[in-house]
Amino acid sequence: MTNGLPDLLKGLSPEDASEVLALGKRLLLSSGAELFHLGQDADALHVIQRGRIRLTLPMQLRGHDEQVLVEERTPGQTVGWSALIPPYRFTLTATAPLETEVVSFSREPLLAHFAEHPAVAQTISLNLASVIGQRLQLFQTMWLREMQRTVELRYA
Amino acid sequence: MVLCMSVLGLALAAMAFGSATRPERTTPTAHVQPGAAQAAQTRFFVDPTPGRVPIEALLLEIENHVRLEQAAAESFVEFPTKAMLHSKTTSTFVN
Numbered sequence: 001m002t003n004g005l006p007d008l009l010k011g012l013s014p015e016d017a018s019e020v021l022a023l024g025k026r027l028l029l030s031s032g033a034e035l036f037h038l039g040q041d042a043d044a045l046h047v048i049q050r051g052r053i054r055l056t057l058p059m060q061l062r063g064h065d066e067q068v069l070v071e072e073r074t075p076g077q078t079v080g081w082s083a084l085i086p087p088y089r090f091t092l093t094a095t096a097p098l099e100t101e102v103v104s105f106s107r108e109p110l111l112a113h114f115a116e117h118p119a120v121a122q123t124i125s126l127n128l129a130s131v132i133g134q135r136l137q138l139f140q141t142m143w144l145r146e147m148q149r150t151v152e153l154r155y156a
Numbered sequence: 157m158v159l160c161m162s163v164l165g166l167a168l169a170a171m172a173f174g175s176a177t178r179p180e181r182t183t184p185t186a187h188v189q190p191g192a193a194q195a196a197q198t199r200f201f202v203d204p205t206p207g208r209v210p211i212e213a214l215l216l217e218i219e220n221h222v223r224l225e226q227a228a229a230e231s232f233v234e235f236p237t238k239a240m241l242h243s244k245t246t247s248t249f250v251n
Contacts, residue, residue, distance in 0.1 A: 059218075061211060069219045071226070134233070141229035141241065148242060149250060 006047045006076045007131060011123045020120065023113055024103035029096035035079070038093045042082035044104045048075045051100025055079065055092040067093060071135075078131055083107050085132075221249040 004010075009017045024047070029035060035046060035053060046053075052074055056067035070092060073079050082090050084107060114121030209217070224245040232240040244251075 061214060064211075066211070066215060068215070069222050072223075137233045138226060138229045141232050142225050144241065145225060145228065 004076075006078065008045075008047055008078045008124060008127050010127055012120060016117070016120050016123075019117075020105075020110075020113065020124070021103065023109050024105045027102050027104050029100045029102065031096060031098050033096050033100075035094040035096065035102065036090045038090055040090050042080060042088045042090045042107075044106045045078060045080040045083040045110075046094075046102040046104050047078050048073055049101040049103055050075050051096055051098055053079050053094050053100060053102070054097050055094055057092060067095075078128070081128055081131060084110070084128060217248060221245075221247040 005012065005017055009020060012020065026049070027035075027046070029051070036042065038057065052072060054069055055071040055073065057070050058065040059068040060066075079094055079102075080090065082088060083105075088107070114124070224247045228240075228243050228245050231243065
């Protein structure tokens with residue numbers, strides 16, 4: 001993992017961070033293994049310890065579904081935040097392009113911990129909002145850039 | 157009468173000469189056709205869709221495009237200006 005705390009735990013004291021990390025379960029993914037699949041129920045979010053996670057969406061290429069890269073996440077980053085956001089379903093597919101280790105946090109134990117530690121819940125929720133907000137800003141920008149090109153092609 | 161026949165004969169002789177010495181109009185087409193047939197034959201045996209990018213190469217091109225677009229978007233989010241929003245990338249997809 002990168003030096004310091006993962007994105008999700010930034011701002012927590014070392015003790016609070018350790019307590020949250022103790023709720024997680026280490027998961028080793030071999031190269032090519034799938035962490036979660038588009039449309040699946042999302043019951044756990046994952047913090048990448050080492051390796052890499054590719055987030056993909058299916059795209060029709062010459063009549064076949066092909067997984068196209070949407071984002072790539074690296075150690076210290078969080079994937080699978082759909083586990084904490086209704087309707088708790090993954091909207092992307094996550095795979096490990098190389099041997100990867102993640103810490104998985106199931107929703108129920110995490111929410112129970114949040115209920116007992118509101119300050120920790122607030123910090124983690126803000127961190128999560130930052131992850132989601134960053135994704136939104138990036139994709140809003142990428143969408144507008146594609147729209148601009150489409151308009152230029154269509155009305156050139 | 158003799159004059160008329162002479163003029164007519166001259167005209168006919170001129171037409172016959174012209175027709176005999178006129179270059180063949182169909183020559184260029186005739187030259188192209190064997191070439192086209194040869195090309196069609198080559199495509200038939202070698203590649204039915206010349207210039208078609210293999211799917212793996214296409215996926216790599218898309219991936220490269222996504223990465224470049226993401227980097228451009230990240231730059232915009234960090235320094236949000238109109239110029240950054242529409243900055244160009246080297247993606248072969250859009251160039």
